[in-house]
Amino acid sequence: MSLDTVVEDIRDEARARAEEIRADAEAEADEIVEQAEADAEETIEEAKRAAERTVEQEREQKLSSAKLEAKQMRLEARRDVLEDVRERVEDALASMEGERREELTAALLDAASVEFEDEESVSVYGREDDQDLLADVVADYDGYEVAGVHDCLGGVVVEADESRVRVNNTFDSLLEDVWEDNLRDISNRLFDEEE
Structure with missing residues (x-):
């Protein structure tokens, strides 16, 4: 090779x-x-x-x-x-005016009067526009007098100095109670909701 x-x-x-x-x-x-x-x-x-x-x-x-x-x-x-x-x-x-207002105011005063059965002097307060109405309603109760104005929609605030009890039976307070207790139902009705 x-x-x-x-x-x-x-x-x-x-x-x-x-x-x-x-x-x-x-x-x-x-x-x-x-x-x-x-x-x-x-x-x-x-x-x-x-x-x-x-x-x-x-x-x-x-x-x-x-x-x-x-x-x-x-x-x-x-x-x-x-x-x-x-x-x-x-x-x-x-x-609200007339008989209906008078009936409701009288009923609220009557409901409040249960707290003051033993009182000699009871003061009643109400809306400024209702002072004449209150004077008429209070006339049926012994020892009750219209004592002044309370800022409200209507109804009465009743108190006695001796017992220091005060009952707020105004339209405002009742509306507040009814409103709070029924708010869900009111809402459901307004907005067509089922519970």
């Missing part, structure tokens, strides 16, 4: 080995690129899922916030309506 042949064999072997290394490197490079593309695809998919979750959370938060705001607006509107109804009732009580 000649030296040229040996050199040629070594070159052929080196070329073959280089071709094999190049083929392995290309295969490895292809594998790395393929893995990188798969990783990139997974990263993109995860980013899409995260974005969708974020969008869904923001949508839910905005929806929840809008529902809460709507509920608050509804409650505020209901409060306004209830206030308006109460004001109308107060106006109706304040403007």
Whole structure:
């Protein structure tokens, strides 16, 4: 074998080995690129899922916030309506006249008088516009006198100095009691709600 042949064999072997290394490197490079593309695809998919979750959370938060705001607006509107109804009732009580007013005032004084059966001197207070009416109603009770004005819609405040008892039978106090006791029913009727 000649030296040229040996050199040629070594070159052929080196070329073959280089071709094999190049083929392995290309295969490895292809594998790395393929893995990188798969990783990139997974990263993109995860980013899409995260974005969708974020969008869904923001949508839910905005929806929840809008529902809460709507509920608050509804409650505020209901409060306004209830206030308006109460004001109308107060106006109706304040403007009540004639026999009906006299009957109610007398009934309230009669109910209060139970507390003052043993008293010799009882003071009765009422609305300024009702002073003449009170004088007529009080005339039926011994020891009772109209003692002054009380800021109210009507009715009576009765007290006796001896016993330090004071009974507030004004339209205002009765309205307050009725209003508080029946507010749920009033609201349900106004807004057509079932219990």
